[in-house]
Amino acid sequence: MTRDRLLILKRVLPVLVIATLAGGAAEKSAIPDIEHWRKAFARPDHTPAPADNPTTPEKVKLGAALFEDTRLSGAGNVSCSSCHQAELSFSDGIDRHPGLDDQPLDRRTPPLWNMAWGLSFFWDGRAASLESQALGPIEHQREMGGDLKRALEALASDPQMRASFAKAFPEDPSITRDNLLKALAAFERTLVSPETRFDRWVKGDDAVLEADELAGLSLFMGKGGCVACHQGWRFTDEAFHDIGLPSTDKGRGPVLNMKAADHAFKTPSLRERVWSAPYMHDGSLATFEDVVDHYAKGVVKRPTLSADLPQVIDLSEKERAQLVAFLSTLSSDDPPRPASLPPKIMAFGAPAQAVAATTASQKDRRFSPSAILLKVGEALRILNDDTRTHNVRVDSAEMNFNSDGQNPGDTVTLGFDKPGHYDIICGIHPEMRLSVDVASAP
Ligand code: HEC
Ligand code: HEC
The missing domain is CATH 1.10.760.10 (Cytochrome c-like domain)
Known part of the structure; x- marks a missing residue:
């Protein structure tokens, strides 16, 4: 039964695209900074x-x-x-x-x-x-x-x-x-989603996307504000956000023991989603149309709402259909089979050159500097100079620390009384990592 619904969804999509094309101008919307976005969405080769x-x-x-x-x-x-x-x-x-x-x-x-x-x-x-x-x-x-x-x-x-x-x-x-x-x-790890039409656009084939799909891509990166969280070739920032679904599930909050992360869930990838309806952590939205309607007019306002969600997402009916058309370009036309990509041993991120510092910034979801040298007895001040709530955590044998919700403007100070290596992360944005090497005092 569900499978039938999926197939119907697949069949309805092209009709929608044609209908909007016939109704309006088939102009190709200009995508600002096109080469930047092609690079940002490029698939990896390992x-x-x-x-x-x-x-x-x-x-x-x-x-x-x-x-x-x-x-x-x-x-x-x-x-x-x-x-x-x-x-x-x-x-x-x-x-x-x-x-x-x-x-x-x-x-x-x-x-x-x-x-x-x-x-x-x-x-x-x-x-x-x-x-x-x-x-x-x-x-x-x-x-x-x-x-x-x-x-x-x-x-x-x-x-x-x-x-x-x-x-x-x-x-x-x-x-x-x-x-x-x-x-x-x-x-x-071998379940890699295959290339879709969108990837051919990323590689430079301008003609592969229809005018409405391109307009949808523009909205995704512009007025819709979607790319603030659905980033990179997988379309996820791996971070946790409350996007205002009515569900009472607290999500990330209880995991971090932190109210500021209540109702936040991991941003899902948007690859091959045509084949995996219904959507959201509770499966409460049946179609892409329902998802886009949620962002445009269904967001429940509460204090935990993500700072990365635009206050108002004002989309006309036509624009909503264009966003839906774009979302479907991230899925295969036929039931997807895993792509084959050679494996490679990789550590997280590139090792940064550690610098002596006693203050770190969190602007734009990045610890800066990202690798710090300290001496035993010195303290590290971590300043939230970002627009988002963060959470400073250390989970290691030597040290267990959880700052709780760290609002914009708040500073967290950490003292280190044992030499060693410490990894500091943000529980809400796990891609933020700060490595600290503490040397014994001379
Ligand atoms: C009864 C249904 C069911 C079975 C059986 C099941 N899963 Fe899941 N799986 C789920 C659900 C539901 C979730 C999400 C749970 C949550 O997030 O709290 C999940 C989550 C996951 C995730 C996390 C995906 C992500 O996006 O973070 C992985 C990986 C996974 N399962 C792998 C497995 C593996 C491996 C097995 C077999 C050992 C398995 N699952 C068996 C239902 C199932
Ligand atoms: C603030 C970050 C953020 C923004 C902005 C955002 N999303 Fe999401 N998106 C999420 C999170 C988090 C979820 C999962 C929420 C949940 O299940 O509670 C999600 C879920 C989805 C899903 C369902 C995926 C699935 O497999 O369940 C789709 C589709 C989607 N978003 C598309 C969009 C579109 C289109 C926009 C722009 C209008 C957008 N998102 C803007 C964070 C965001």
Whole structure:
């Protein structure tokens, strides 16, 4: 049933485009700074993998088999692919999947494209890596209701599984929790969304987008304000925002133990979304039209609303249809198959040259400087000179610190009494990283 609705949606879109073309001028809207945007949306040529879990064909093959394996669930009846279905963009086409108790789960099943570039996982970002994420659904009482120890025993009694683990992990050929999670993560990192018509525009083919799609792209970057959060080739800033949905789910707030992040959810990628309706963390919006209508006239005003959301998004009916037309250019015309991109071990971000400093700025969602040298006993002042609320956090063995909501104008001061390396992040904008090296006093 849901599948039919998706197909209808696909068929209606071109009609909409033609209708608006016939009704108005088919002028090509000028996109200001076109070369800048082409660069900003260019696809990468490698898939990142962490140094402690390099992607190998053997591991990916094992991970793909485990993704389908119902032995990971308590009753032997659910696998990852029960909810993350390949033909539905690794989602499930419904608002909230029924749990083992037959009641809808709390949130919608997100599609799994381009997870390799993710900085945090789940709608509220509560898992820090794909490896740690997979434990969630396996042991979740209402999702798979599994017991990892029993699942590992079941797999170990299967000679074929033993052989597959041995091939995937030649240095440590055993069926362990870590190897299972590594194989699942390695498989998920291969789910790269394929090129679409939009990518041909990015590569310089001006004629590939219709006038209304180009007008939609202009609105996306201009009046709609969408690109403030849906950035880069995946169309996400990996940050957490309250976009004013009526849902009472607190999202990121409880994860950070911080009211300023209530109702904030991770910005979803917009790749291949034609194939993964309905939308939002609660699956409450059925179509792209509903999504655009939400931004234009449905935003619930509350104190936690993201500073990156324009106060008013004033879009005519025609402009809303153009935005919808543009959104569909980020999806394949036929059910998507993962693209193949060579893997590469990558650490997060380029290592910056560390400088001696005792003050850091947070302007434009960037710590500046981004790498600092201090001496034991010195304090670091972090000034929120940005327009957004931030959150300074350190989670390490030596130091646990959470600044709570740090409003524009607020300064957070951190003292360091032990030498070592510290990573400071913002819990709301995890792409913000500040590395601090504290040297012992002379
Ligand atoms: C019963 C349905 C169901 C099953 C089974 C399931 N998932 Fe999920 N998955 C979900 C839901 C719902 C969420 C979102 C939950 C949340 O954000 O709180 C999710 C989230 C995720 C995410 C995070 C995506 C993102 O955008 O951050 C990943 C990755 C994932 N699942 C992988 C898996 C793997 C691997 C398995 C098997 C071990 C699995 N899932 C089994 C329903 C399911
Ligand atoms: C302030 C940041 C921000 C801005 C600006 C923004 N979005 Fe979003 N977008 C999000 C977040 C966060 C979500 C998920 C919200 C949730 O589920 O609670 C989302 C969800 C979506 C979704 C649903 C994706 C899915 O798979 O569920 C679409 C489509 C979308 N936005 C399109 C747009 C368009 C079009 C605009 C411009 C009119 C826009 N967004 C502006 C942050 C933003």
